[in-house]
Amino acid sequence: MTPNPLYKITPSTDPSELNKKDFQSDQDIRWCPGCGDYSILKQVQSVLPGLGIPKEDMVVVSGIGCSSRFPYYMNTFGLHTIHGRAPGVVSGIKSLRPELSVWMITGDGDSLSIGGNHLIHILRRNMDVKILLFNNRIYGLTKGQYSPTSERGKRTKSTPLGSLEEPFNPISLALASGASFVARSVDVEAKHLQETLKAAAAHKGTALVEIFQNCNIFNDGAFKEVTHRQTKADQQLVLRAGEPAIFGANKDRGLVFDSLTMSFKIAEISEVGLESIYVHNPQNKIASQLLAELGIPDFPVPLGVLYQHERPCYDQMMSEQIDYAQRLFAGVTEDQPLPSRPSMQSLLDGGDTWLVQ
Amino acid sequence: MATDKVSVEQRDRVTIRFAGDSGDGIQLTGSQFTHTSAIAGNDLATFPDFPAEIRAPAGTLAGVSGFQIHFASSSVFTHGDTPDVLVAMNPAALKANLSDLKRGGVLIVNTHPFNAKNLERAGFDGNPLEGDELSAYKVYPIDITTMTLNAIADVGLNQRSATRSKNFFALGLIYWLFNRDMVHTERWIEEKFQRRDPQVAEANRKALKAGYFFGETAGIFTHSYVVEAAEIPAGRYRNITGNEALGLGLMAAAELSGLELFLGSYPITPASDLLHFLSKQKHFGVKTYQAEDEIAAVCAALGASFAGGLGVTSTSGPGMALKAEAIGLAAMMELPMVICNIQRGGPSTGLPTKTEQSDLLQVLFGRNGECPLPVVAAQSPSDCFWTAIEATRIALRHMTPVLLLSDGYLANGAEPWLIPQMSTLAPIAKSFHKPQLNEAGEPIPFLPYERDENLGRPWAIPGTAGLEHRLGGLEKEHRTGNVSYDPDNHQFMVELRAEKVERITRFIPPLEISGAQSGEALFVSWGGTFGSVRAATNNLNLQGREVGHIHLRHINPLPLGLEEALSSYDRVIVPELNMGQLNMILRARFLIDTIPLTKVKGKPFQVSELEAFFERVTTPVSPEKLINQGAQS
Numbered sequence: 001m002t003p004n005p006l007y008k009i010t011p012s013t014d015p016s017e018l019n020k021k022d023f024q025s026d027q028d029i030r031w032c033p034g035c036g037d038y039s040i041l042k043q044v045q046s047v048l049p050g051l052g053i054p055k056e057d058m059v060v061v062s063g064i065g066c067s068s069r070f071p072y073y074m075n076t077f078g079l080h081t082i083h084g085r086a087p088g089v090v091s092g093i094k095s096l097r098p099e100l101s102v103w104m105i106t107g108d109g110d111s112l113s114i115g116g117n118h119l120i121h122i123l124r125r126n127m128d129v130k131i132l133l134f135n136n137r138i139y140g141l142t143k144g145q146y147s148p149t150s151e152r153g154k155r156t157k158s159t160p161l162g163s164l165e166e167p168f169n170p171i172s173l174a175l176a177s178g179a180s181f182v183a184r185s186v187d188v189e190a191k192h193l194q195e196t197l198k199a200a201a202a203h204k205g206t207a208l209v210e211i212f213q214n215c216n217i218f219n220d221g222a223f224k225e226v227t228h229r230q231t232k233a234d235q236q237l238v239l240r241a242g243e244p245a246i247f248g249a250n251k252d253r254g255l256v257f258d259s260l261t262m263s264f265k266i267a268e269i270s271e272v273g274l275e276s277i278y279v280h281n282p283q284n285k286i287a288s289q290l291l292a293e294l295g296i297p298d299f300p301v302p303l304g305v306l307y308q309h310e311r312p313c314y315d316q317m318m319s320e321q322i323d324y325a326q327r328l329f330a331g332v333t334e335d336q337p338l339p340s341r342p343s344m345q346s347l348l349d350g351g352d353t354w355l356v357q
Numbered sequence: 358m359a360t361d362k363v364s365v366e367q368r369d370r371v372t373i374r375f376a377g378d379s380g381d382g383i384q385l386t387g388s389q390f391t392h393t394s395a396i397a398g399n400d401l402a403t404f405p406d407f408p409a410e411i412r413a414p415a416g417t418l419a420g421v422s423g424f425q426i427h428f429a430s431s432s433v434f435t436h437g438d439t440p441d442v443l444v445a446m447n448p449a450a451l452k453a454n455l456s457d458l459k460r461g462g463v464l465i466v467n468t469h470p471f472n473a474k475n476l477e478r479a480g481f482d483g484n485p486l487e488g489d490e491l492s493a494y495k496v497y498p499i500d501i502t503t504m505t506l507n508a509i510a511d512v513g514l515n516q517r518s519a520t521r522s523k524n525f526f527a528l529g530l531i532y533w534l535f536n537r538d539m540v541h542t543e544r545w546i547e548e549k550f551q552r553r554d555p556q557v558a559e560a561n562r563k564a565l566k567a568g569y570f571f572g573e574t575a576g577i578f579t580h581s582y583v584v585e586a587a588e589i590p591a592g593r594y595r596n597i598t599g600n601e602a603l604g605l606g607l608m609a610a611a612e613l614s615g616l617e618l619f620l621g622s623y624p625i626t627p628a629s630d631l632l633h634f635l636s637k638q639k640h641f642g643v644k645t646y647q648a649e650d651e652i653a654a655v656c657a658a659l660g661a662s663f664a665g666g667l668g669v670t671s672t673s674g675p676g677m678a679l680k681a682e683a684i685g686l687a688a689m690m691e692l693p694m695v696i697c698n699i700q701r702g703g704p705s706t707g708l709p710t711k712t713e714q715s716d717l718l719q720v721l722f723g724r725n726g727e728c729p730l731p732v733v734a735a736q737s738p739s740d741c742f743w744t745a746i747e748a749t750r751i752a753l754r755h756m757t758p759v760l761l762l763s764d765g766y767l768a769n770g771a772e773p774w775l776i777p778q779m780s781t782l783a784p785i786a787k788s789f790h791k792p793q794l795n796e797a798g799e800p801i802p803f804l805p806y807e808r809d810e811n812l813g814r815p816w817a818i819p820g821t822a823g824l825e826h827r828l829g830g831l832e833k834e835h836r837t838g839n840v841s842y843d844p845d846n847h848q849f850m851v852e853l854r855a856e857k858v859e860r861i862t863r864f865i866p867p868l869e870i871s872g873a874q875s876g877e878a879l880f881v882s883w884g885g886t887f888g889s890v891r892a893a894t895n896n897l898n899l900q901g902r903e904v905g906h907i908h909l910r911h912i913n914p915l916p917l918g919l920e921e922a923l924s925s926y927d928r929v930i931v932p933e934l935n936m937g938q939l940n941m942i943l944r945a946r947f948l949i950d951t952i953p954l955t956k957v958k959g960k961p962f963q964v965s966e967l968e969a970f971f972e973r974v975t976t977p978v979s980p981e982k983l984i985n986q987g988a989q990s
Contacts, residue, residue, distance in 0.1 A: 006617070007665050009789050009821040025827070027839065056822040061660075064830075071827050072840065077819040079663060080829025081656065082686050088621075088653035092660025092668065093819070095646055096619050100664070100819050121649040318644060325639035341641055344612045345779045348605060353595045353776065354396045 003099040013056060018049035025075040031066060036187030036213035040134065041073055043190055044103075047197040048076075051101070058101045061090045063110040066141045067134035067213070070105040084115025087122040090129045091314075098315040101201075104131045109139050112148040112168050123177035125314040126205045132197075133170055133210045134187075138219035156218075171292040171306055174208045175285065181207035182288070182307040187214060188227055192238065192303060199305050205313050226301050235296060239304040244277040245291075247300045254278070255294075257287075264290055266299065282308040365536065366580050370429030372437030373531065376454045377446030377467075378415050379408055379422040382524035387424025388596075388771075389528055389542045394428040395596055395773045396541055398586025401428035402888065403771045404436035404961070407710060416470065416478045421453040430585040434888035434895075436770060438963035442534075444527055446470075446501070448479035455491075464494040465530065467523065469502030497577060501526050501568075508567035509560040518557070522564035529568025536583050539565060590775055597774040599738040599767035600627075603697060604634035606745025607669055608641060609777075610695075613746065614753055614785035616667040620645045621657035623676060626709040627765040628699040631671045651676035655683040655696065662692040663828070665789060665818035667749060671697040674716045675706065678723065684758055685724040688854065690828040691806075691814050693752035693759075695745070696720075700764040700884075702959045711959025712766035714884050715935040720760040721913055721942070727851045729858045731755070732913040734762040736887035739774040741767060744910065746782070751861055753787045756813035762912075764885045764934075766961050790815035792823035805838035812857035814838075858914060865911050868918045876903025877975050879926040881951070883909040883939055886962055890932055893967035904971065912939070920947045928974060930954055932967055 023045040031037045048058065058076040062068035064083035071078030081089045090102050111119045111133055122129065138156070139145040145158040149170065153162040174182045181203040185196040193211065200207035212223040225235045233249035246254035246269065254277035256267045269277060281287060288307035295301050323338055330339035373390070377383045384405055391403050406423040413420030427437030442463040445451040447470040458464060471484055485491055486498050505523040506516065514522075525546075532539050542565060550558035572578060597605075611618035622632040622645065636645045644661075648654035655670040662668030672680060677698045687694050700716045702708025720732050731751050735744035741763055748759040793801045805826045806814050817824035826838060834841035835849060870879075872894045882890040887908050894906040907922060909915065923929050923943070929951040931940040937953035944951055954970050956962060 003820065004617075006615070007789075007818060007820045009791055009818070010823065013822045054822065056820055056825060059664075059819050071829070074827075076825050078825075078827040078829075079660075079690075080827065080831065081659075082682050082830055085652055085656045085683060088648060088656025088683075089660035089663075091646065091648070091653070092619065092621060092657030092662075092666075093664045094660075095644055095657065096617060096661040096664045096666040097819065117649055118653050121653070318646075322639050322642055322644065326642075329640035343779070344609055344641070347608070347638070347641065348776050348779070349593065351595055352392060353593050355593050356398060356589055356591050 003097070007097060010056070012054045015049075015052050015054050018055060020045045020049060022055060023048055023075050025073050027072050029073050030069065032217050034216040035066070036136065036215070037067060037070070037134065039187045039190065040132070040193065040211055040213065041070065043193045043197060044132070045074070047194050047201065050198075051201050053101045057099065058103065059090075059093055060103045060105060061086050061093070062105040063107075063115060064141070065107040065110045065139075066215075067105055067107040068110060084110050084113070084118060086110070087115060087118035091122060091125070091127050094127050094129055094315040095318055098128065098313075098319055102129045104129050106131065106133050108133065108135045108137060108147045108149040108170070112170060112173070116148070120173070120177040123174055123179040123206050123208065126178070126180050126311060128204055128313040128315055129206055130200045131206065131208045133208060134213040135170060135210050136213045136215040136219055137167070137222045138215050140215045140218050144218035169292060170208070170210045172289065175289050175292055175307055179208050179307070180205040180309055180311050181305070182210075182292075183207070183305045184210045184212070184301075184303050186212045186223065186226060186303065189303075196304065199308075203308060204310055225296055235300045237294070237300040237302045239280045239282075239291070239302055239306060241280055241282050241305065244274060244279050246277060262290075264294060264299070282306065285309065363578060363581050366582050368582050368584050369431055370427065370433070370437075371442065371535070371582065371584055372425060372427045372440045373442040373444070374423055374425040374440040374454060374457070375444045375446075375527070376421060376423040376450035377524070378449070379410075379413060379420045380415065381422065381446045382521065383422040383424050383446070386524045386528045387426060389545065390531060390537075391426050391771065392545075392596060393532070393537050393541045394426065394584075395594065397537065398589070399428040399430065399584055400433040400587040400589055401426060401773060402433050402436045403427070404766065405769050416447060416449055416475045418449050418453050418479060421450050423450075423454060428584055430587050432587070433772075434892035435961065435964060438965050442531070444531065446523070446527065448475045448481055448485075451485065452479040452481060458494060460493045462494055463497070463534075464491060465497045465499065465527070467501035467527070468498045469500050499530075499571075504567060504571060505564045509563045512556055512560045512563065514556055514560055519560060522557075522560045525561045525564035526568035526571075529565040529570075530572045531568075532565075533569045533572030534578065534581050536581055539569060589773075592775045594773045594775055596771050597739050597742075598630070598769060598771045599735065599741045599763055600630040600699070600769070601634055602739050602741035602774070603735070603745050603763060603768075604631050604638070606742035607635070607667070607695065607749070608638060608643060609742065609779065609782065610746045610749035610785060611643075611667045612779065613782055614667065614749060614787045616665070616787060618643045618669065619658060619661035619666040620669045620671065621648055621654040621661070622646070622671045623648050623651045623654045625651070625673045625676050627701055627768045628671045628673050628676070628697065630768065631697065631699070651679035652683060655680040658694055659683060659687050659690070659692060662687070662694045663690070663818070665816070667693070667695070669695045669697065671699065673699050673701045673709075674703045674719065677716060677719055681724050684730070684760075685726065685728050686830045687758040688724070688728050688730055689830050689833070691756045692828075693749075693756055693816070695748045695752055695759050695761055697761045697763065699768045700762060702957070708959045710765065712764045712885065712961060713934050713957060713959065714762075714764060714886070715938065715957065716762065717883075717912065717933075717935065717938040718941070720762060727855065729855050729913060731757060731759045731858055731861055731911075732762065733759065733911055734884040734909070735767055736884065736908055736910065738767050738770050738772050740887075742774075742777070746785070747910070750785050751864075753785055754813060754864070755811050755857055755861060756816060757857065762884055767885045788816070789821065790817040790824060792821065804836045806833050806836050811860055812853065861911070862914045862917050865914070865916045868907060868916045868922055870922060871906040871908075872898045873903040873905045875925040876905070877926065878904050878928045878930055878971060879923065880904065880906045880967070881909065881923070881929055881931050881939070881943065882906070882933070883912055886932055886934060889962040889964050889967055892964045893971070896964065896968060897971060902971070902975075909939075912942075915946065920949075923947055923949050923951070928952055930971065930974065932962060932970070934961070
């Protein structure tokens with residue numbers, strides 16, 4: 001995307017020289033010791049230098065919550081906005097400046113409760129923004145109330161007898177909202193998280209990455225089955241495009257699709273043969289929707305890029321529509337150069353006017 | 358011939374109200390008459406008054422749509438207190454508007470819909486055209502519908518479509534009554550309908566002429582009227598509504614500052630027309646974004662401002678309430694932004710299509726924390742253009758969100774406007790911050806909250822290498838902009854942000870007082886009441902009364918010299934379409950016993966109301982009366 005010269009104050013810097021340190025700000029990090037956010041910050045700081053994007057063209061925007069302190073720790077342009085509203089702010093940034101690389105940091109309370117409306121609409125519009133949704137299934141910054149991803153029956157400060165609410169599944173919600181890229185990773189799975197972040201960065205359009213993030217103070221162990229050394233092989237279903245959906249310490253189990261019940265089932269590979277195992281196709285939305293519903297206790301938790309299908313981005317279409325309007329007004333076809341914009345005076349003078357002598 | 362008997366009478370000013378069912382084409386009729394009068398050289402002002410419901414049941418009071426025009430051969434400040442002429446297209450329109458008609462005024466009634474069913478719907482006991490209920494007026498009962506159908510019978514439209522042309526018959530009749538030229542409307546019909554539907558064009562043209570010729574030949578009118586051209590400054594004019602002027606003003610401000618205009622908005626009456634207007638200007642590079650809600654709209658505008666655009670959001674009272682938190686964030690981030698509030702009747706959903714000035718305290722104080730922000734208000738439809746430019750100038754000079762107040766009356770009202778020349782308008786300074794080097798050529802660390810003499814901070818936009826920085830809603834440390842919980846720093850920053858707004862006074866033009874510079878009373882007004890208050894002041898001055906008028910464009914900060922002006926009069930009257938909000942501010946700021954004149958009826962002030970109030974407060978109370986009052990209490 002050619003940037004508007006209006007915004008080019010300084011020459012672009014060379015991104016090939018960037019390293020992790022360039023993305024670390026001078027601010028003290030104030031998350032609780034042991035918080036999953038540290039790992040996520042580290043992986044983001046490791047991935048961004050390799051994207052080939054000048055650092056000054058990156059903007060990190062957050063809402064409110066523990067995760068939303070993130071921009072302060074990144075030495076890029078950054079905004080720490082208000083609760084739930086980061087999608088609105090990033091939509092304005094991208095609409096004006098489609099050439100910028102915009103990363104939105106949010107949490108389960110920020111994006112699924114107070115900002116739920118904004119999240120579904122940014123996904124629907126397909127703004128070219130990367131959204132990292134830190135899901136710890138709790139309100140941390142307000143010291144431990146249940147969140148929209150807390151399981152039903154969860155006992156917290158505001159639900160002493162257990163919550164009465166069914167949780168959101170962020171992946172299913174994103175798919176239903178028309179997201180063009182939906183992925184899931186885990187705070188402590190450094191390699192997988194980096195791989196997922198790179199895939200999100202490479203996607204043109206809104207990329208939603210749900211990151212399981214442990215809050216060791218108010219909801220410790222929320223994802224322990226997925227992260228514990230002894231259980232994770234059985235509880236993680238790492239999906240990769242074109243590869244069979246297999247799991248287990250010995251990679252001996254996998255998903256088969258049962259067309260009669262239109263659902264996935266777990267099968268022993270030794271019994272059904274590898275050729276019967278579902279091969280992950282992130283472009284298949286129906287399959288992705290079925291995969292999104294899988295999880296503990298009956299199934300392992302799907303990780304990786306669950307769905308990806310590129311479609312036009314709002315921000316780019318907005319710029320194209322302006323060019324189109326300019327051509328339309330000037331009566332110039334697409335194969336000819338873009339005409340200059342009409343003068344403001346012509347608009348003031350337009351319509352029905354009359355002369356007073 | 359009948360026409361020989363018609364005498365032509367000169368009038369300085371006339372007010373006409375067209376009223377009918379919302380499907381009767383009343384707004385169109387009114388705007389055509391307006392345009393023709395403007396071309397004839399009259400000064401004028403108009404006010405449309407339409408129902409909140411899109412399609413209220415036909416024939417009901419709820420479905421009555423009105424359009425009023427006040428045109429004159431001298432200055433016009435308002436759309437007119439009481440109509441001289443009322444055109445009522447059905448019983449409901451008559452019922453809803455009759456009490457406003459001047460006694461002795463001309464009442465033209467379409468008799469066709471005056472049947473039992475419609476009369477009952479409108480709440481009449483009998484047929485008012487038959488009794489002496491209307492004896493105070495010059496009544497002209499005319500079966501406009503039937504005459505229209507007869508006039509266009511050969512066009513071949515079905516009855517339902519043909520009936521729709523009756524507003525053009527009424528318009529033609531009024532054109533004749535005021536000796537107006539039909540040519541502009543004929544041209545308009547040609548442009549609007551000829552290609553799309555030549556039959557409709559033909560029917561409208563014929564109906565228009567039939568109405569005109571009916572006036573000429575029917576012999577029922579003894580007078581026709583002439584309102585000569587007014588003396589107005591030479592130049593090219595157009596009619597403009599407040600929302601159009603606001604849109605043009607924002608575009609002009611973007612051009613004058615060299616910024617891209619970005620509007621984040623959510624549909625709301627009466628602000629939506631601004632969104633519509635700017636959405637049509639894509640070929641000028643204007644970006645409009647219809648967000649999922651009011652909050653997303655203001656946040657998008659803020660994001661655009663951060664990215665280096667002229668971020669604007671538009672709304673009305675209820676939306677303003679929703680945007681409050683984000684406006685506080687903009688104040689904390691100290692980013693330039695314009696927030697347009699086209700006020701309507703409140704509270705809550707209130708009166709969406711009616712005007713009011715009741716959001717003043719909301720925009721002044723409706724945010725959490727100590728959060729003063731600049732507030733400017735437009736005074737007439739065309740003044741919305743200049744107010745948009747002023748708001749942008751303040752926003753960029755002081756790096757602050759600015760609240761711009763308009764209202765439903767200004768937004769939908771129209772007036773002739775001397776078209777400004779862009780080349781004569783002063784540019785608006787904006788500067789994107791550049792990285793600074795010291796004498797040794799090394800980069801100086803960037804301080805995002807360093808101040809200039811206006812206390813504005815640098816605007817460093819993404820894409821500028823070396824100026825990477827973080828902004829947010831947490832309290833900022835002076836100069837560095839880092840998060841700070843230091844008690845002294847917070848005290849300092851709260852005071853600094855207030856002082857920044859206060860320093861805008863240095864740029865506000867000297868206070869202007871119209872009329873008497875001291876004496877019996879001073880009117881202090883703001884916003885859309887300008888026309889009524891100025892007209893009342895002029896009338897009272899002509900009667901020899903010592904009354905002055907200050908109209909405030911800047912409400913925060915208030916202009917210097919205001920306190921001195923207020924104390925130069927025996928009394929200060931503050932007329933407002935609310936329950937006394939500016940009045941409260943003036944009392945609090947200056948400890949002066951100002952007198953509120955308040956009204957919340959969804960309608961503008963009538964000039965006569967202001968004059969009567971002035972009389973009441975300036976008439977000395979007799980000692981007897983005081984004694985009587987004392988005896989009673």
